[in-house]
Amino acid sequence: MRNITTGFVIMLFVLLGDQETKAEFIDTDSHSVQLKNEVTFTSGNVSMACLRCMCLFSSSCTPFGCQLVSASKLCGYFYFSSLTWDDCDSPGTDFPSCANDLQCSSLCVQRYVQRYAEIGNCRLNCEGFARVFYGGPSGCENPLTLKVWNRLQELPGCKGVR
């Protein structure tokens, strides 16, 4: 396990700090709200419904490119760093293009969760998967990730998502 705590603390800070604007944006952005079952993510233990909510929560489910936050570059649909991409065994051609590709980025989420959810004592459902993905390997033991999970559930169709 690498020392990747800082990157995740930054990601949580950005996700929580940005939330008001993000929720508004999601409500008014018809493109991303319409994103329901027609979108296909890479399948695995994380359900399609859960991936959809994580995707909406992370980026309004858009391939927005990358954002530099402190020293961390966070990219794409699931708003992850190159450290996360390394941890999911670096699928695709390179980090920014994988992060901005729906299939590749959701594959990364699936692999990441597969790698860390059980050893991180997570619930093996959307709650645990989101908390470990956004909070890093020990994310399920970090109370901050519960806030993320609660905010995620406020998105349309995401209440109690499994």
Ligand SMILES: *[C@@H]1O[C@H](CO)[C@@H](O)[C@H](O)[C@H]1NC(C)=O
């Ligand atoms: C993934 O699913 C398999 C088969 O149901 C299960 O044995 C395993 O514990 C699951 N792993 C995670 C991280 O959910």
